[in-house]
Each structure stands twice: as structure tokens, then as C-alpha cells.
Amino acid sequence: xxxxxxxxGGGVIGGGWAARFLLNGWNVSVFDPDPQAARKIxxxxxxxxxxxxxxxxxxxxxxxxxxxxxxxxxAVQGADYIQESVSERLELKHRVFAQIQQSCPDTLIGSSTSxxxxxxxxxxxxxxxxxxxxxxFNPVYLLPLAEVxxxxxxxxxxxxxxxEILREIGMFPLHVRKEIxxxxxxxxLEAVWREALWLVKDGIxxxxxxxxxxxxxxxxxxxxxxxxxxxxxxxxEAGMKHFMAQFGPCLQWPWTxxxxxxxxxxxxxxxxxxxxxxxxxxxxxxxxxxxxxxxxVGFLRALKDRxxxxxxxxxxxxxxxxxxxxxxxxxxxxxxxxxxxxxxSWIDYNGHMTESRYLFAASETSDAFLRFxxxxxxxxxxxxxxxxxxxxxxxxxxxxxGDHLTGSVQVIAADEKRLHIFIAIQKDGVDVAxxxxxxxxxxxxxxxxxxxPAAILDRLTPVAHAHAGLARPTxxxxxxxxxx
Ligand SMILES: NC(=O)C1=CN([C@@H]2O[C@H](COP(=O)(O)OP(=O)(O)OC[C@H]3O[C@@H](n4cnc5c(N)ncnc54)[C@H](O)[C@@H]3O)[C@@H](O)[C@H]2O)C=CC1
Ligand SMILES: C[N+](C)(C)CC(=O)CC(=O)[O-]
Numbered sequence: 001x002x003x004x005x006x007x008x009g010g011g012v013i014g015g016g017w018a019a020r021f022l023l024n025g026w027n028v029s030v031f032d033p034d035p036q037a038a039r040k041i042x043x044x045x046x047x048x049x050x051x052x053x054x055x056x057x058x059x060x061x062x063x064x065x066x067x068x069x070x071x072x073x074x075a076v077q078g079a080d081y082i083q084e085s086v087s088e089r090l091e092l093k094h095r096v097f098a099q100i101q102q103s104c105p106d107t108l109i110g111s112s113t114s115x116x117x118x119x120x121x122x123x124x125x126x127x128x129x130x131x132x133x134x135x136x137f138n139p140v141y142l143l144p145l146a147e148v149x150x151x152x153x154x155x156x157x158x159x160x161x162x163x164e165i166l167r168e169i170g171m172f173p174l175h176v177r178k179e180i181x182x183x184x185x186x187x188x189l190e191a192v193w194r195e196a197l198w199l200v201k202d203g204i205x206x207x208x209x210x211x212x213x214x215x216x217x218x219x220x221x222x223x224x225x226x227x228x229x230x231x232x233x234x235x236x237e238a239g240m241k242h243f244m245a246q247f248g249p250c251l252q253w254p255w256t257x258x259x260x261x262x263x264x265x266x267x268x269x270x271x272x273x274x275x276x277x278x279x280x281x282x283x284x285x286x287x288x289x290x291x292x293x294x295x296x297v298g299f300l301r302a303l304k305d306r307x308x309x310x311x312x313x314x315x316x317x318x319x320x321x322x323x324x325x326x327x328x329x330x331x332x333x334x335x336x337x338x339x340x341x342x343x344x345s346w347i348d349y350n351g352h353m354t355e356s357r358y359l360f361a362a363s364e365t366s367d368a369f370l371r372f373x374x375x376x377x378x379x380x381x382x383x384x385x386x387x388x389x390x391x392x393x394x395x396x397x398x399x400x401x402g403d404h405l406t407g408s409v410q411v412i413a414a415d416e417k418r419l420h421i422f423i424a425i426q427k428d429g430v431d432v433a434x435x436x437x438x439x440x441x442x443x444x445x446x447x448x449x450x451x452x453p454a455a456i457l458d459r460l461t462p463v464a465h466a467h468a469g470l471a472r473p474t475x476x477x478x479x480x481x482x483x484x
Pocket of ligand 1: 008009010011012013014031032033034037085086087088089092096112113114115135136137138
């Protein structure tokens with residue numbers, strides 16, 4: 001059954017949460033008194049639809065249904081999870097929690113607060129145990145981090161349930177073990193922000209020069225290794241101890257003004273806003289969001305290819321959903337083994353699915369079949385596997401962005417070592433490509449083919465027998481350039 005999230009406060013962050021839940025298949029009900037909320041969330045959704053699916057290598061869930069409620073009570077009715085994202089005012093958040101808990105005292109309530117401690121949020125609540133901080137990062141639909149901060153009054157089981165929900169929607173819940181103002185990440189952001197304000201106020205650098213200093217250098221490093229791993233490497237072969245010995249004394253030198261706060265005079269605000277207009281005013285905010293999202297998708301995909309940092313979270317999210325998408329196989333007909341959706345990164349300069357993705361679709365399909373006969377990852381870990389020795393792809397139609405495809409397997413022949421299969425990639429039941437493959441069972445350490453064990457042959461042979469009665473596809477054995 002489709003689950004429901006209630007989003008209370010649909011501004012920048014609430015809109016981002018709504019998009020993340022909806023694109024991960026949850027229904028979402030939003031309450032926000034702003035008459036512009038629906039328009040704003042519609043625009044956030046358009047940006048999210050254009051970017052989040054590009055991070056996925058398996059089909060996205062069918063998008064959930066978005067609705068707007070007239071009251072908090074209506075929004076939270078039947079919700080499995082509630083995310084509060086109203087303006088950063090404690091008394092407002094308290095009022096919202098009180099209204100929520102009048103009808104839903106036991107439902108999980110994550111707060112997007114950037115700085116309030118959970119014990120502050122819980123003050124005077126009907127049920128403090130289910131209120132906690134789930135602090136996200138903008139854009140919520142792309143960035144995985146959510147700082148999850150409980151207080152001593154929080155119910156540990158509720159916190160674990162919340163973390164699991166956040167993982168289900170592709171996030172990385174970082175459990176902050178001890179509550180503190182502004183959690184972990186915003187303490188850094190605040191320090192950097194304060195220093196940057198001083199640099200502008202003192203006429204050392206413009207907003208643009210500061211941004212260049214970040215994005216041309218250390219910002220790139222932080223996005224992939226963070227602070228400590230980066231500095232460990234910077235210590236050279238002697239590592240962290242050498243780094244600390246060399247740069248420790250600088251901490252006593254006047255390198256920062258971190259604890260001083262520049263006064264927000266009209267003059268300073270105008271200076272910063274004026275420089276920011278000169279730097280970026282030729283783009284609208286929505287254009288800047290799209291530029292940001294495109295860049296983030298590129299970074300995140302690179303990290304995903306390398307299975308590193310935030311890219312690891314993306315891979316894990318694919319794996320969770322892959323399990324959910326395995327079709328129940330039937331053995332008396334070509335077996336539908338994979339369901340896929342044509343994603344933005346699969347499209348080439350001709351505007352349709354690029355050729356390498358047909359081989360990818362075939363390998364998704366054959367991998368699912370191999371798992372079905374028992375040659376799964378546990379089996380591969382024993383040192384044996386199937387390798388593809390030959391593939392022949394025929395392109396028979398066009399697949400376009402968003403098309404839903406199936407991948408089916410017909411076993412043409414199988415013996416102890418060989419597995420000859422015919423894969424059809426279909427859209428609406430019609431072939432867009434066929435792929436004939438010969439796979440060989442190998443001993444990976446020895447680097448040679450060997451007979452598959454009985455456990456695998458016992459699962460493969462009945463399928464091969466059932467498929468022996470099927471018509472042999474005319475494309476089997478076809479060579480490139482052959483006339484029909
Ligand atoms: N903007 C950012 O970069 C980040 C903000 N946050 C946190 O997220 C929360 C929301 O911030 P933003 O989305 O940036 O603010 P925002 O100003 O864009 O949105 C706040 C929304 O709350 C709505 N609102 C006010 N009273 C309400 C009520 N009684 N019931 C329902 N909605 C109500 C407003 O109409 C507005 O749409 C804050 O706690 C903030 O600290 C967290 C991470 C990043
Ligand atoms: C500026 N801010 C404190 C609201 C920032 C955040 O809370 C997180 C973010 O997305 O930068």
C-alpha cells in the first residue's frame with residue numbers, strides 16, 4: 001500500500017521534502033497557509049523530476065499523489081511520517097507540534113530545523129518521544145544527508161524507524177549522538193559564512209571572489225572526502241600527525257575571525273546583496289536551481305561510478321529498489337526478469353536510448369535470470385560465476401525518455417558449462433531490441449570454464465526443458481549484415 005507523508009510548511013525545504021517523498025512513490029499531503037505554496041511546489045517538482053531520476057540506474061517508483069490540505073489536522077490524517085518545515089521560529093514550531101499531536105500523538109515528526117535542539121522542540125509537547133530533528137540540505141531531493149538528532153526524551157525505536165524511512169527515500173541519516181545548537185553541519189556552514197561576511201565587509205574579497213576560492217579548490221575536495229580525510233592526505237606520507245604538527249601553530253595566528261559576528265548594518269546588507277546581484281543577477285532563482293541541480297547530478301554520478309561518499313548511498317538506494325522490482329518468473333514461456341524505465345542519462349544526442357544502454361538492459365535481465373538459477377552474489381563469492389562470452393544486439397525500435405521496458409529471457413540451450421539465451425527488450429509488448437548471448441560457467445581463480453554444480457543445474461535444466469518447446473526466435477544465430 002502506498003504510504004503517506006505529511007509536509008507541514010511547503011517553502012524551500014518543505015517543497016524539497018515533498019519532491020523526494022513523491023518521486024520515491026509516497027503520497028504527500030502539504031499544509032502551508034501561503035496562497036502561492038502550490039505554485040512554488042509545482043516549480044520545485046518540475047526541477048526535481050528533471051534531476052533526481054538521472055541519479056537512478058533502475059526504474060523509479062511510480063510517482064505518488066500530491067495533495068494540499070486546508071488544515072494541519074487534514075494533512076496529517078493517516079500519515080505514516082510527518083516532516084515539519086515551517087519558518088525557523090521556536091514558538092511557531094511548538095504551535096504546529098501541538099496541532100499535529102491533537103490528532104496524531106504517536107506519528108513520527110521530523111523537524112527540518114537548522115539550529116534548534118530536539119529538547120527545545122519537545123518542550124510542552126503532548127508526546128515528546130516522537131519529535132526529533134531531521135535536518136536536510138538544500139536541495140532536499142538531491143542531497144542525501146539528513147542529520148537525525150534525538151534528545152534523551154526521544155523513543156530510540158521511533159528514531160530507528162525514522163532512519164529506516166529516510167533510507168527508503170534515498171537519504172543518509174547521520175545520527176547525531178549528542179544534541180547541540182545547529183547540530184554538526186550548520187556549525188561549519190555558520191563558521192564559513194561568518195568569515196566570508198568579514199572578508200566582504202573588510203574589502204578583502206567580493207562575493208564572487210569568495211565563491212571562486214571555494215569552488216575552484218577546497219569545495220571540490222570537501223564534496224568527496226570531507227575535512228579529516230582530506231587533511232590526512234595533506235600530511236603526506238606521515239599523515240595526520242604530521243599535518244597537525246605543521247599547521248597546528250597557525251590556529252594561534254590571526255587566520256580567522258570566527259567568533260566575532262559582523263553587525264548586519266544596512267550598509268553591509270547592501271554591500272553583500274549588491275555584489276551578489278552583480279555576480280548572479282542575470283539568472284533567475286529557478287535558473288540557478290537548474291544549473292545547481294545539473295552540476296550536482298554530474299558530481300553525484302561521478303561519485304556513484306566510484307562507489308564513494310554520497311555515490312555509495314545512491315548505489316545502496318538502487319539495490320534496495322532492485323529487490324522490489326524482481327518479477328515473479330514463470331517457466332513455460334520467455335521469462336520476464338527485469339522491468340526498467342528509460343532514464344535521462346540513457347538518452348543520447350539523437351534523443352533516444354543510447355546503444356550501450358541496450359547491453360546494460362540485457363545484463364540487468366541476464367543477471368536477474370542468473371540470480372533465479374542460484375548464481376547470485378553469494379554464489380559469486382565462492383569463486384564461481386557466469387561470464388558473457390558473446391553478445392549480438394539487434395535494434396528493432398526506439399525507446400524514449402520515460403518509456404517502461406521489460407527484459408525477458410528464453411533459454412535456447414544449456415549444458416553443464418554453456419548457457420545460450422535470447423533476451424527481448426520490449427516496450428508495450430513489442431521488441432525494441434533483442435540480444436542473443438552465450439554465457440560460460442567459470443572458475444574465476446583458475447580462469448577457465450568448469451561445469452556448474454548440481455544446485456544450479458537443478459534450477460536451470462527445468463527452464464531449458466520448458467523453453468525447448470517454444471518457437472526458436474528467427475534472430476537466433478543471425479550474423480551482422482545477414483539478409484532476412
Ligand atoms: N533554506 C535552507 O537552506 C534550509 C532551511 N532549513 C530549515 O527548514 C525550515 C523551513 O525553512 P525554509 O523552507 O528555508 O523557509 P521558507 O520561508 O522557504 O518556508 C517556510 C514555510 O513555512 C510556511 N509556514 C509558516 N507558518 C506555517 C504554519 N503555521 N503551518 C504551515 N506552514 C507554515 C510559510 O508559509 C513558508 O512557506 C526552517 O526550520 C529552516 O531552518 C533546513 C535546511 C536548509
Ligand atoms: C543556512 N541554513 C542554516 C539554513 C543552512 C542549512 O540549514 C542547511 C543547508 O542546506 O545549507
